[in-house]
Amino acid sequence: MHSITDLLLLTVNSTSRGRKASAPPPRHYSPTHRILLVGEGDFSFALALSKSLAQSPPGTILATTNEPESVVESKHGVTNLSAVRNQKCAQCAFEVDACALDRDVGGEWDRIVFQFPRVGRGGNDDLSVEENRKLVGGYFTTARRVLEPVNGRIHLALRDTPYYRKWKVDELAAHNGLRLVSKEPYESERWTALGYIPTRTNPAVREAPTSEGADLWVFAVDPKWKGDKSDLEDDGDKVMTKLERKSDRSEWAQSGRRGKRKREPGVENESKSNHKRGKANSKVDNTDKDQSKGGRVVKNRKR
Numbered sequence: 001m002h003s004i005t006d007l008l009l010l011t012v013n014s015t016s017r018g019r020k021a022s023a024p025p026p027r028h029y030s031p032t033h034r035i036l037l038v039g040e041g042d043f044s045f046a047l048a049l050s051k052s053l054a055q056s057p058p059g060t061i062l063a064t065t066n067e068p069e070s071v072v073e074s075k076h077g078v079t080n081l082s083a084v085r086n087q088k089c090a091q092c093a094f095e096v097d098a099c100a101l102d103r104d105v106g107g108e109w110d111r112i113v114f115q116f117p118r119v120g121r122g123g124n125d126d127l128s129v130e131e132n133r134k135l136v137g138g139y140f141t142t143a144r145r146v147l148e149p150v151n152g153r154i155h156l157a158l159r160d161t162p163y164y165r166k167w168k169v170d171e172l173a174a175h176n177g178l179r180l181v182s183k184e185p186y187e188s189e190r191w192t193a194l195g196y197i198p199t200r201t202n203p204a205v206r207e208a209p210t211s212e213g214a215d216l217w218v219f220a221v222d223p224k225w226k227g228d229k230s231d232l233e234d235d236g237d238k239v240m241t242k243l244e245r246k247s248d249r250s251e252w253a254q255s256g257r258r259g260k261r262k263r264e265p266g267v268e269n270e271s272k273s274n275h276k277r278g279k280a281n282s283k284v285d286n287t288d289k290d291q292s293k294g295g296r297v298v299k300n301r302k303r
Helices: 004-018 044-052 069-076 079-085 126-145 169-175 188-193 242-246 267-276
Strands: 035-038 061-064 090-093 111-115 153-159 178-185 214-221 284-293 296-302
Touching: 035 044, 044 061, 044 079, 044 090, 069 079, 079 090, 111 126, 126 153, 126 169, 153 169, 169 178, 169 214
Parallel strands: 035 061, 035 111, 061 090, 111 153
Antiparallel strands: 153 214, 178 214, 284 296
16 A cells, blocks of 8 residues: 555656656757858758757747758758758758858847858868868858857857868957857767758768867957958948848848847947048948838948
């Protein structure tokens, strides 16, 4: 005979065993973040992340690739794309240049992520190193412009081999106004369990290396970096992005979750002091607000 207390304990334990424990969200990512994924291949990372943040609000994740949708489908099929689109928190965008995020996406993002970037020409020679340094440097430049400046983070996943060390990504980041927050082992087992598989630009050639032994580099805006005024000349203005030009009525464009880019600290004061010293900018940027269409400002530049 069991006492009433014993029966209650048996019931609680049985219920606990039958309930599947929910997995915690992955490190670095939160349902409150706006997350921009850059350079997606087969969209398996986008799917893994969106499953982890499945209860997040719509528009939390924007997964992008530089290739047209038809090319992605011909290379990788439609399985992952369809699954990502079925996640309410995620959306996909195509023909987005990783070195022109301020032009092609815009907004303000809490996390910007580039998984294992590499120019697809192959080879490990010096030319390949320089091409990839240019790619990563361009990514850092444009990602900083659309990053939330206080708590935002830029992620870069890279394998730890002599070839990738030649890229000197910490040097590229510092040159582009970023500071290193952390460099840590990539959570290969976790992401693999969620379904992420690294892919090559041309998967038909051969399989990509695994993510085992790789590192995750995490960067933030360096508040001490002065930068160059011309590099930030469009910041603070409303820019019509490629996604808006393609479809002003798209779910992503209408989600209301795009933020307005913020001018880097100190730029306005620097501009005023330059004006006082008589260093006038040779570029004339006239904004004709009377030509606005649908609430968008059309910019006319005279050079």
